[in-house]
Amino acid sequence: MKILVCPDSFxxxxxxxxxxxxxxxxxxxxxxxxxxxxxxxxxxxxxxxxCLKEAVGGExxxxxxxxxxxxxxxxxxxxxxxxxxxxxxxxxxxxxTVEKERLNPLxxxxxxxxxxxxxxxxxxAKSVVVGLGGSATNDGGMGALNALGVDFLDENGAAVKPTGxxxxxxxxxxxxxxxxxxxxxxxxxxxxxxxxxxxxxxxAYVFASQKGASEKETEMLDRGLKNLEGVYENYTHKNxxxxxxxxxxxxxxxxPFAFFDCVxxxxxxxxxxxxxxxxxxxxxxxxxxxxxxxxxxxxxxxxPFKVSFFAKAKNKRxxxxxxxxxxxxxxxxxxFEKAYKIMDETITIENAMKNAYNLxxxxxxxxxxxx
Numbered sequence: 001m002k003i004l005v006c007p008d009s010f011x012x013x014x015x016x017x018x019x020x021x022x023x024x025x026x027x028x029x030x031x032x033x034x035x036x037x038x039x040x041x042x043x044x045x046x047x048x049x050x051c052l053k054e055a056v057g058g059e060x061x062x063x064x065x066x067x068x069x070x071x072x073x074x075x076x077x078x079x080x081x082x083x084x085x086x087x088x089x090x091x092x093x094x095x096x097t098v099e100k101e102r103l104n105p106l107x108x109x110x111x112x113x114x115x116x117x118x119x120x121x122x123x124x125a126k127s128v129v130v131g132l133g134g135s136a137t138n139d140g141g142m143g144a145l146n147a148l149g150v151d152f153l154d155e156n157g158a159a160v161k162p163t164g165x166x167x168x169x170x171x172x173x174x175x176x177x178x179x180x181x182x183x184x185x186x187x188x189x190x191x192x193x194x195x196x197x198x199x200x201x202x203x204a205y206v207f208a209s210q211k212g213a214s215e216k217e218t219e220m221l222d223r224g225l226k227n228l229e230g231v232y233e234n235y236t237h238k239n240x241x242x243x244x245x246x247x248x249x250x251x252x253x254x255x256p257f258a259f260f261d262c263v264x265x266x267x268x269x270x271x272x273x274x275x276x277x278x279x280x281x282x283x284x285x286x287x288x289x290x291x292x293x294x295x296x297x298x299x300x301x302x303x304p305f306k307v308s309f310f311a312k313a314k315n316k317r318x319x320x321x322x323x324x325x326x327x328x329x330x331x332x333x334x335x336f337e338k339a340y341k342i343m344d345e346t347i348t349i350e351n352a353m354k355n356a357y358n359l360x361x362x363x364x365x366x367x368x369x370x371x
Contacts, residue, residue, distance in 0.1 A: 001034055001285050002035045004037050004286070008303040023364040086130075104212050109163045111144065117182075127188065137252065139250060142167065152170045183260060188265055189245070192267050197241050203254075204222040232259075277307075291322050298329060321367065323352060337371070342363050
């Protein structure tokens with residue numbers, strides 16, 4: 001029997017690589033004759049780069065960049081063997097790049113993320129994938145665009161610093177010579193939210209408080225985003241407010257989308273294409289996926305449900321194994337033939353987190369692989 005093991009991470013305890021290996025180990029302990037393919041997956045957030053590297057091949061390249069407050073730091077991008085590159089927003093623009101008490105989206109910028117993109121292109125990448133998870137910024141993409149040759153001007157024609165608080169001051173843009181080079185590159189913006197650029201469901205009102213903004217500051221940021229969107233539209237003739245997802249990463253998605261050749265894709269869609277997930281599902285008898293906790297939200301597009309959807313389309317059986325499964329999760333309705341969970345009344349959460357690998361191995365031993 002040939003089995004594809006393709007879980008998400010078990011957040012807080014196991015990476016998707018560790019989870020895939022644990023499931024494989026458990027299955028082989030019971031039946032060493034099984035042919036098992038492991039394919040760690042991610043949804044565009046943490047771990048996406050590692051999953052792309054595993055699927056496509058490539059190497060991380062270390063470069064100098066800047067954090068959200070323009071302070072020098074070392075970062076990296078992933079140079080993939082297919083000629084593309086992957087840049088993770090969280091690397092230079094993420095919540096963890098500065099101390100929590102310093103977070104301030106008014107002063108923060110995506111400039112460092114732009115430097116990583118610039119380095120990737122200067123290194124030869126013909127296309128760049130930008131993972132938009134975990135950002136600490138809300139500058140509408142000004143910083144990243146500034147690093148790629150776009151200057152932002154106020155009513156007096158003076159350049160303004162590309163930060164969240166200065167979005168409201170922008171009246172026009174000016175392009176430096178290097179912009180033309182970067183304009184030839186194709187971008188894929190990987191995100192798993194559909195928020196618009198501004199408004200009640202936009203970048204500021206939904207996410208800015210998580211990044212340290214007060215209610216008053218959030219209102220200011222939203223006004224800035226609305227102003228900036230107007231400037232973008234006047235210059236590029238693209239109405240980014242009408243495009244789903246442009247509010248991702250504090251509007252970082254919207255800025256490049258306005259100026260460059262961009263496609264917005266879910267992280268899962270991107271990774272499933274790069275890893276040839278459908279082709280691999282078609283080649284096996286059984287698919288096993290999983291996540292840290294399965295609840296009713298899984299049905300609305302979380303990674304295991306998407307895997308089950310692909311499996312169903314290929315008439316393949318699909319089994320779920322999770323850290324825990326909520327009573328509100330109808331796994332049959334989600335397309336899973338069987339569902340297994342690690343947690344029971346004898347296991348504490350602390351024990352489950354500490355011994356996640358071994359517990360997952362043991363649970364995988366109980367999976368009934370025969371239909």
